[in-house]
Amino acid sequence: MSATLSTPAVGSPSARVAGTGHGRIVALGLGFCAVLCLAGLFAPKWLTFLLTMAAANGLVSLGIVGLMRGGVVPFGQGMMLALGGYTAALAFNKLGFTDALGLALAGGVVSMLAAAPFAPLLSRYRGIFFAMLTLALSMVTYGLLMKIEVLGGSDGFNLGRPTLFGQALPDARVGYILYVLTIVLATVMALLARIYFDSTRGLVTVAVRENELRVEYLGGSVRQAMTINFILAAFCGGLGGALVVMSLGHVEPNFSFWTTSGEFVFVAILGGWQSVAAVFVASTVLEVVRSFSSAYFPNTWQLALGLFLLFVIRFLPRGIGSLWMRGNNR
Amino acid sequence: MAGLLTILIDGLTYASWLFIVALGLTLVFGVLKILNIAHGSFYALGAYAAATFVAWGASMKWAPWLSLVLMLMAAVAVAAVIAPLTERGLLRFFYGRDEVLLVLVTNALFLIMEDVTKLVWGANPYYVSEPYALFGNVDVGVQSYVGYDFLLVALAVVVGLAVWWGLNRTRQGKIVLAVIHSAEVASSMGVNVSRVYMLAFTVGIFLAALGGAFTAPMISVQPGVSVGVIILSFAVVIIGGLGSIEGAAVGALIVGLARATAVHVAPVAELFSIYVVMAIVLMFRPEGLFQRIQARKI
Numbered sequence: 295m296s297a298t299l300s301t302p303a304v305g306s307p308s309a310r311v312a313g314t315g316h317g318r319i320v321a322l323g324l325g326f327c328a329v330l331c332l333a334g335l336f337a338p339k340w341l342t343f344l345l346t347m348a349a350a351n352g353l354v355s356l357g358i359v360g361l362m363r364g365g366v367v368p369f370g371q372g373m374m375l376a377l378g379g380y381t382a383a384l385a386f387n388k389l390g391f392t393d394a395l396g397l398a399l400a401g402g403v404v405s406m407l408a409a410a411p412f413a414p415l416l417s418r419y420r421g422i423f424f425a426m427l428t429l430a431l432s433m434v435t436y437g438l439l440m441k442i443e444v445l446g447g448s449d450g451f452n453l454g455r456p457t458l459f460g461q462a463l464p465d466a467r468v469g470y471i472l473y474v475l476t477i478v479l480a481t482v483m484a485l486l487a488r489i490y491f492d493s494t495r496g497l498v499t500v501a502v503r504e505n506e507l508r509v510e511y512l513g514g515s516v517r518q519a520m521t522i523n524f525i526l527a528a529f530c531g532g533l534g535g536a537l538v539v540m541s542l543g544h545v546e547p548n549f550s551f552w553t554t555s556g557e558f559v560f561v562a563i564l565g566g567w568q569s570v571a572a573v574f575v576a577s578t579v580l581e582v583v584r585s586f587s588s589a590y591f592p593n594t595w596q597l598a599l600g601l602f603l604l605f606v607i608r609f610l611p612r613g614i615g616s617l618w619m620r621g622n623n624r
Numbered sequence: 625m626a627g628l629l630t631i632l633i634d635g636l637t638y639a640s641w642l643f644i645v646a647l648g649l650t651l652v653f654g655v656l657k658i659l660n661i662a663h664g665s666f667y668a669l670g671a672y673a674a675a676t677f678v679a680w681g682a683s684m685k686w687a688p689w690l691s692l693v694l695m696l697m698a699a700v701a702v703a704a705v706i707a708p709l710t711e712r713g714l715l716r717f718f719y720g721r722d723e724v725l726l727v728l729v730t731n732a733l734f735l736i737m738e739d740v741t742k743l744v745w746g747a748n749p750y751y752v753s754e755p756y757a758l759f760g761n762v763d764v765g766v767q768s769y770v771g772y773d774f775l776l777v778a779l780a781v782v783v784g785l786a787v788w789w790g791l792n793r794t795r796q797g798k799i800v801l802a803v804i805h806s807a808e809v810a811s812s813m814g815v816n817v818s819r820v821y822m823l824a825f826t827v828g829i830f831l832a833a834l835g836g837a838f839t840a841p842m843i844s845v846q847p848g849v850s851v852g853v854i855i856l857s858f859a860v861v862i863i864g865g866l867g868s869i870e871g872a873a874v875g876a877l878i879v880g881l882a883r884a885t886a887v888h889v890a891p892v893a894e895l896f897s898i899y900v901v902m903a904i905v906l907m908f909r910p911e912g913l914f915q916r917i918q919a920r921k922i
Binding site: 366367369415418419421422423425426427429430431433434436437438440441552553556559560563593594595596597599600601603604607608611 | 659661714717718721723724725727728729731732733734735736738739740742743851854855858859862866892893895896899900902903906907910911
């Protein structure tokens with residue numbers, strides 16, 4: 295795309311769209327992150343754990359949202375979660391690398407590298423075929439993880455307590471520190487995602503959703519945009535996977551099973567593709583529904599989730615985000 | 625050589641029930657354009673209903689061969705009651721929406737049905753042994769096979785031919801084909817499209833339930849049977865090409881043989897042999913082996 299498309303007049307209503315004017319959002323995001331980190335000091339352990347899971351899983355779904363903006367939905371995002379999770383766990387157990395931040399980033403990078411060879415291929419697929427090919431790849435990964443004895447087979451394996459910047463994490467504080475790390479990383483990724491979504495390439499992605507042919511005529515590369523989105527989605531998924539595994543202290547092949555992927559798609563649809571914050575809100579909603587219903591009606595929580603999902607698709611087809619994202623609604 | 629024969633027969637019996645189930649999936653996709661994740665749940669429902677019906681028949685001291693009729697009735701009951709309810713009560717509100725969103729609608733339906741079957745039938749496994757004993761064993765070469773497995777192969781052939789004949793040789797079938805081709809044009813020609821949708825969905829669900837009912841004797845009917853079947857039948861229809869009967873047959877054979885080969889030659893690969901085949905077919909022929917070229921609508 296030519297550069298002229300990305301430089302509308304400063305001060306015009308579309309200024310934010312140009313990739314400028316993110317100052318307010320960045321300040322808001324960092325402020326909210328600080329509030330969450332402070333509040334975590336006083337919150338009970340179950341709540342910080344719930345929010346850690348919500349933020350880490352939200353990162354995985356954020357990758358789906360990046361792809362959904364281009365009109366494709368992967369049904370195998372669980373594979374990225376598994377790749378990131380196993381990377382972190384293996385680096386911890388086999389290499390003795392224990393830094394939490396390093397493990398998280400390693401999860402993201404390895405997942406990205408594993409996805410990269412498939413990205414150009416997947417960039418040609420749309421609709422149901424994209425969903426099915428990602429599903430097939432994640433199920434192959436699932437089958438491999440189940441059968442490789444070194445990786446613990448169907449039981450998976452545990453990992454110990456990570457360190458941070460060379461410091462050992464004390465018993466009383468480990469949950470809180472992982473919470474802060476997850477929230478900070480999620481905030482950074484969310485802000486980067488917002489900036490990327492509003493950049494020229496991010497907008498090309500939305501244009502692809504509307505009409506691929508026109509994007510090609512205008513000189514944009516549809517395949518390049520889709521390839522990059524898939525690789526970025528893999529990074530988000532791997533990062534989230536590593537964070538999930540560090541908090542759980544356990545990794546297993548089910549991460550790559552299709553029902554896990556289905557939950558991430560659920561969160562992405564619930565959040566909608568317009569707002570980044572909505573993805574994390576949706577992820578928190580899912581965690582809350584999950585933990586409360588499994589505590590109070592353990593036999594019918596899937597039923598509750600299914601009904602909730604139907605309700606959202608029927609009455610909030612563009613997701614929670616459409617409640618506060620005005621503008622490009624169509 | 626004996627090994628090869630075993631693989632062939634195992635693959636064929638596995639393919640036969642899978643074909644019946646996948647045929648339902650492909651029919652529903654062809655007509656309603658919905659890739660139904662809940663298809664496996666209807667399979668499970670058929671299996672549970674068969675278990676209940678057969679147990680009831682046994683308690684009434686009915687002749688064992690009647691259990692076959694009861695299994696058929698179980699599938700009919702599931703299709704006649706649940707399918708129209710699902711289509712009219714739920715799916716029709718989502719027609720015309722993005723196909724991936726429809727996948728998610730059926731995903732929600734799958735979640736709901738998982739818990740509902742658990743609420744109705746509990747978490748303990750059910751066994752349907754009566755029909756299995758009916759057919760005894762059949763010796764092929766040195767190996768002995770369960771006679772019931774061959775009944776399944778015959779059933780698959782009959783079902784496949786019946787669906788083909790119904791679609792291509794009857795007036796109603798031709799109307800369905802017209803709707804598959806273009807619901808809009810068919811509607812403008814006076815076809816009651818929503819009736820066709822309901823009919824096709826009901827037949828599709830009947831096939832899923834039929835597959836479930838007739839495999840019930842071979843498995844333990846318990847929570848979780850639906851999860852595996854969904855992905856297997858997805859693999860079949862994706863390999864064969866969505867919406868194609870021949871495709872479902874060939875896809876089922878490929879999946880059945882791939883699995884049987886893996887089981888006998890490299891048991892480690894059993895789990896993912898099928899997905900590898902599915903991924904490879906998708907990479908080289910994304911539309912499946914039998915998908916006709918579609919005219920692009922502007």
